[in-house]
Amino acid sequence: MDSDTVYLEDISAGATIHCGEVTVSADEIVEFAQQFDPLPIHTDPEAASESRYEGLIASGYHTLSLSVRLLVEEVRSDRAVIAGIGIDNVRWHAPVRPGDTLAVETTIVETRPSESDPTTGIVHEEISVLNQSGTEVLSLENRELVERRE
Template sequence: MQYYEDIEIGDTQECGEYTVTKEEILEFAEQYDPQPFHTDEEAAAESAFGELVASGWHTASICMRLLVDGSIRDQASMGARGVDELRWKRPVRPGDTLSVRTEVVDKRVSESDPKRGYVDSRLEGINQNDEVVISWIGLGMVERRNPDA
């Protein structure tokens, strides 16, 4: 288990790989983001994207799953305080394969709860062409191994 004390500013990690299908783009969009360029191939062809693209929220969800499976699962995570600087940089299309890379950009002990440390990490979702499709800074909370030290 990785605790707050085990994490250093500058630590990097790469997580997983996931190929996005047209069917799941349509399914997610129908339920959560039913804009025409996410739900209708003909309408999407006439949009600024020129073809069907995944909702940015779908892309964020895929990256979150890769992050949990890749690093949070083995961390003494206590959740998150939120995200900053969320950006959708490129559309995700059917057949794109996504992976995640992270870098710890800040850490500090909570002033209100010494059992908890704050770890801020930049996440980038990357497609098969090594292009960043999404990024954010996750404001994580990680349990301290020795809060009295």
């Protein structure tokens, strides 16, 4: 790893990191859903307009995938991440619609050395995704295994 690598010891509990924004288009919503979540509310604008949502909405898994992309680009690409070890408490709070701009932030809840491997540690973070109106559309907790400084 190079000198810009972020190890467990460099990550502070309580820190909040803003991970950027992404705007979601109708075409992206349909394309993702056709491959991974082909419900009419995600793939068929006409059928979606007759649903309780009164229009096309993104799959929750699409929203989750978009948030992971922003997290990787802003945070994880510099971290000495070994592997994700779990996500918990995934909640979709509000629908994501075409044209919505999503902002992702992560707050470090805790860091600790691994009990089984002294060369690694665990980062526990809370991730929140908000739309352009400030409405939380997704929240989750993530834990990942990270290298420790030698």
